[in-house]
Amino acid sequence: MKVLVPVKRVVDYNVKVRVKTDKTGIETSGVKMSMNPFDEIAVEEAVRLKEKGVATEIVAISMGVPQCAETIRTALAMGADRGILVETDVDLQPLAVAKLLKAIADEEKPGLIILGKQAIDDDMSATGPMLAALLGWSQGTFASKLAVEGDVITVTREVDGGLETVALNLPSIITTDLRLNEPRYASLPNIMKARKKTIDNKKPADLGVDPTPRLTIVRVDEPPKRKAGQMVKSVAELVSKLRTEAKVI
Amino acid sequence: MAVLVLLEFDASGIKQPSRSAVAAAVALGEVHALVAGVDLGAAAAAAAKVAGVSKVLTAESPALDHLLAEPAAALLVALAPTYTHILAATTAVGKNVLPRVAALLDVQPISDISGVIDADTFVRPIYAGNGMATVKSSDAKKVITVRAASFDPVAAEGGSASIEPVSLGDLPGISKFISAELSKSERPELTAARVVISGGRGMQNGDNFALLDPIADKLGAAVGASRAAVDAGFVPNEFQVGQTGKIVAPELYIAVGISGAIQHLAGMKDSKVIVAINKDEEAPIFQVADYGLVADLFTALPELAAELERS
Numbered sequence: 001m002k003v004l005v006p007v008k009r010v011v012d013y014n015v016k017v018r019v020k021t022d023k024t025g026i027e028t029s030g031v032k033m034s035m036n037p038f039d040e041i042a043v044e045e046a047v048r049l050k051e052k053g054v055a056t057e058i059v060a061i062s063m064g065v066p067q068c069a070e071t072i073r074t075a076l077a078m079g080a081d082r083g084i085l086v087e088t089d090v091d092l093q094p095l096a097v098a099k100l101l102k103a104i105a106d107e108e109k110p111g112l113i114i115l116g117k118q119a120i121d122d123d124m125s126a127t128g129p130m131l132a133a134l135l136g137w138s139q140g141t142f143a144s145k146l147a148v149e150g151d152v153i154t155v156t157r158e159v160d161g162g163l164e165t166v167a168l169n170l171p172s173i174i175t176t177d178l179r180l181n182e183p184r185y186a187s188l189p190n191i192m193k194a195r196k197k198t199i200d201n202k203k204p205a206d207l208g209v210d211p212t213p214r215l216t217i218v219r220v221d222e223p224p225k226r227k228a229g230q231m232v233k234s235v236a237e238l239v240s241k242l243r244t245e246a247k248v249i
Numbered sequence: 250m251a252v253l254v255l256l257e258f259d260a261s262g263i264k265q266p267s268r269s270a271v272a273a274a275v276a277l278g279e280v281h282a283l284v285a286g287v288d289l290g291a292a293a294a295a296a297a298k299v300a301g302v303s304k305v306l307t308a309e310s311p312a313l314d315h316l317l318a319e320p321a322a323a324l325l326v327a328l329a330p331t332y333t334h335i336l337a338a339t340t341a342v343g344k345n346v347l348p349r350v351a352a353l354l355d356v357q358p359i360s361d362i363s364g365v366i367d368a369d370t371f372v373r374p375i376y377a378g379n380g381m382a383t384v385k386s387s388d389a390k391k392v393i394t395v396r397a398a399s400f401d402p403v404a405a406e407g408g409s410a411s412i413e414p415v416s417l418g419d420l421p422g423i424s425k426f427i428s429a430e431l432s433k434s435e436r437p438e439l440t441a442a443r444v445v446i447s448g449g450r451g452m453q454n455g456d457n458f459a460l461l462d463p464i465a466d467k468l469g470a471a472v473g474a475s476r477a478a479v480d481a482g483f484v485p486n487e488f489q490v491g492q493t494g495k496i497v498a499p500e501l502y503i504a505v506g507i508s509g510a511i512q513h514l515a516g517m518k519d520s521k522v523i524v525a526i527n528k529d530e531e532a533p534i535f536q537v538a539d540y541g542l543v544a545d546l547f548t549a550l551p552e553l554a555a556e557l558e559r560s
Contacts, residue, residue: 017379120493122375129346134352139345139424158487159342164294169328223379223381229379230541238553
């Protein structure tokens with residue numbers, strides 16, 4: 001079974017992001033970029049499926065500026081077999097990404113597509129279910145455990161208040177939650193090997209998709225600042241202030 | 250045309266996040282509510298009483314039990330033609346079902362809104378709440394999930410909506426519910442609690458989370474955790490407060506042994522009053538705290554429990 005893993009290039013999760021002074025967005029120039037952490041978990045899960053003999057080939061896909069090729073290289077170093085880069089300078093929103101991925105899935109005919117549950121930049125948490133919808137496939141979102149048996153994948157999902165287990169007909173879409181696995185670090189020999197793996201370049205037009213955004217960003221503001229607080233010296237003082245000043249207990 | 254809200258319910262009625270979604274919907278037009286699943290009598294009656302709802306649609310089918318995304322999305326798409334907006338709360342269900350609905354309608358969903366400007370324009374947090382984006386949709390129909398912490402829920406009582414069953418078309422059978430393992434707790438749900446007390450990596454292990462219990466009991470609080478505590482295996486993921494966990498905005502949030510990573514702050518910084526207890530006075534959590542106490546949590550927590558007990 002072939003597995004596709006879309007990977008997004010995002011501002012590294014350790015970076016303290018800043019709103020641009022002209023309020024058009026978040027400052028991304030000169031900022032460290034990395035693979036979206038949930039997508040790393042997706043790559044790791046695909047590699048583990050290959051190690052178990054369930055997956056036969058892993059294709060890593062990224063979309064956007066040419067530097068997204070670096071994100072694909074990271075996936076290749078972790079164990080993906082080849083890459084596809086859809087190059088565009090359009091601001092891609094989940095609907096466009098899902099349409100581009102559907103077009104690639106129609107060509108590649110995978111049995112499983114594993115995505116991160118959300119990207120840590122736009123926090124949309126939408127692409128996985130949208131891709132499942134366009135393909136007419138089942139979906140197992142927020143997965144913390146999965147097992148493939150024949151034509152069915154059993155997925156344990158992290159839901160509000162606990163876990164839910166579902167059985168899904170393959171082909172299927174999985175989105176990863178934090179506890180699905182711990183992604184490996186790529187070893188130096190694997191990083192070297194990844195340089196020789198191929199990355200195909202495509203454009204949205206090659207895939208017959210109009211990527212024009214449907215949402216216009218009117219502006220981006222700083223979140224409201226909290227007023228400066230005060231330090232208390234003892235637990236007794238804390239409780240007293242919560243009672244008489246804040247009046248919350 | 251009206252707006253449609255997908256409601257979630259349990260034995261005790263319509264869930265609070267869904268009533269927050271209704272609060273957002275009221276700003277957009279006449280509100281119809283959908284309850285789907287099996288044995289809907291009590292849920293439909295509860296939905297009809299929710300303030301601001303004028304009509305309740307019931308979709309009764311075993312296929313819709315547990316609101317699996319594939320059949321639930323098909324149902325919403327069938328109902329979509331007469332609605333301008335389709336909403337649900339940003340919950341595990343909302344995040345699973347609504348993007349699927351949006352794609353089937355060829356619409357870009359607007360996830361996790363924290364404000365309504367007009368029928369096309371909404372505010373939503375990006376980058377873990379480090380930016381508040383105002384976005385305008387060019388789609389004819391809007392598919393929206395609502396950040397419950399940003400909208401005061403409408404009252405559970407007071408409405409008197411009509412109840413109307415909907416006719417069900419074919420629902421896809423490509424997924425099957427197997428089991429649910431829900432944590433048993435006497436405590437309120439994290440996203441609905443008036444008080445939340447959370448532990449971080451400073452708790453050192455899962456057993457020490459018991460130190461939070463007497464305080465939570467006394468305050469009627471829900472217990473949460475930072476991602477660091479979840480990653481370290483101290484507590485299960487459903488405890489997680491943060492960008493990748495639950496977003497909470499209680500009256501009182503008490504952060505214990507939590508340093509205040511960006512991704513944790515994203516989940517709790519809209520709380521009305523924040524208390525931080527940490528032995529590291531440089532911890533970033535103190536920058537958002539209304540009351541900070543530099544102390545060893547292993548002495549401070551028993552003291553706090555005793556102090557609360559005293560009165």
